[in-house]
Amino acid sequence: MLPSAQAPLYEIKANLFKGLAHPARIRILELLAAAPQETAAVSYLLAETGLEASHLSQHLATLRKHKVVTSVRTANAVTYRLAHPGISQLLAIARTFLLDNLADSNEQLRLAQQLPAGHLAGGAAS
Amino acid sequence: MLPSAQAPLYEIKANLFKGLAHPARIRILELLAAAPQETAAVSYLLAETGLEASHLSQHLATLRKHKVVTSVRTANAVTYRLAHPGISQLLAIARTFLLDNLADSNEQLRLAQQLPAGHLAGGAAS
DNA sequence: CCTTGATATGATGAATTCATCAATCCATCA
DNA sequence: TGATGGATTGATGAATTCATCATATCAAGG
Numbered sequence: 001m002l003p004s005a006q007a008p009l010y011e012i013k014a015n016l017f018k019g020l021a022h023p024a025r026i027r028i029l030e031l032l033a034a035a036p037q038e039t040a041a042v043s044y045l046l047a048e049t050g051l052e053a054s055h056l057s058q059h060l061a062t063l064r065k066h067k068v069v070t071s072v073r074t075a076n077a078v079t080y081r082l083a084h085p086g087i088s089q090l091l092a093i094a095r096t097f098l099l100d101n102l103a104d105s106n107e108q109l110r111l112a113q114q115l116p117a118g119h120l121a122g123g124a125a126s
Numbered sequence: 127m128l129p130s131a132q133a134p135l136y137e138i139k140a141n142l143f144k145g146l147a148h149p150a151r152i153r154i155l156e157l158l159a160a161a162p163q164e165t166a167a168v169s170y171l172l173a174e175t176g177l178e179a180s181h182l183s184q185h186l187a188t189l190r191k192h193k194v195v196t197s198v199r200t201a202n203a204v205t206y207r208l209a210h211p212g213i214s215q216l217l218a219i220a221r222t223f224l225l226d227n228l229a230d231s232n233e234q235l236r237l238a239q240q241l242p243a244g245h246l247a248g249g250a251a252s
Numbered sequence: 253c254c255t256t257g258a259t260a261t262g263a264t265g266a267a268t269t270c271a272t273c274a275a276t277c278c279a280t281c282a
Numbered sequence: 283t284g285a286t287g288g289a290t291t292g293a294t295g296a297a298t299t300c301a302t303c304a305t306a307t308c309a310a311g312g
Binding site: 008010011012014017018021025026030087089093097098 | 151
Binding site for chain 4: 144147148178180181184188199201202203
């Protein structure tokens with residue numbers, strides 16, 4: 001059920017978050033958010049994510065379905081763009097929230113051990 | 127797979143959004159966001175949402191699992207609280223994004239009909 | 253102890269999403 | 283036209299989430 005003027009706003013919001021609820025789609029969106037004019041070609045996304053073409057297409061289709069991205073075909077190339085600046089804001093806020101969670105984990109670890117916590121996260125990509 | 131210091135950040139983000147990807151949970155979070163100190167009792171959430179107790183509990187458990195809320199039991203009452211101010215920011219941004227989508231829908235409708243669009247959404251709750 | 257109120261958990265079938273491969277479509281070129 | 287490159291769609295089984303009811307747990311009072 002897609003966003004519709006007839007659906008309650010909480011349903012519309014939940015649907016938006018469903019569109020964001022997969023790691024591969026987060027990676028795609030972050031590549032777009034970091035690209036000039038929040039726009040990138042499928043070929044670029046393909047190279048950067050390392051996904052198989054059909055897998056990437058499926059995820060892009062989901063993002064289109066949820067109106068998180070828009071696409072334009074130019075000859076044999078298709079480019080995708082974030083549909084709204086709010087998307088990158090959502091990603092940015094999710095980052096601060098999660099970094100705080102990491103800080104909390106550090107705090108709990110320290111209280112548990114009564115020792116200064118070493119560094120916990122060394123491999124976080126984005 | 128819960129947020130862990132070892133998981134890539136895009137997986138952590140996707141997991142956060144999974145926690146938000148259900149209408150009932152959005153409603154709960156918005157009630158909390160609007161409550162004093164972003165805190166409310168289960169009994170209050172029960173009355174406001176109209177959900178059955180076990181259904182509400184299941185959703186609250188999901189929100190706890192995703193660290194979107196925290197809970198405290200005081201005697202036979204349990205209160206929930208947003209775990210981070212970022213949550214209400216996510217909801218607020220989702221709102222602006224979606225309102226823009228409504229505006230877009232209005233624009234397309236107008237172009238299609240070459241007539242001023244009447245009001246489309248009259249029943250949106252939140 | 254039993255009863256009551258408040259809340260959480262367990263279990264199960266239905267629905268949806270995910271992962272993945274095959275096939276198809278679109279555009280270009282010789 | 284056929285071949286090639288770029289991108290999408292269709293199909294299917296596995297995994298996860300959702301919906302819902304039964305049961306259990308926690309806390310307080312008589």
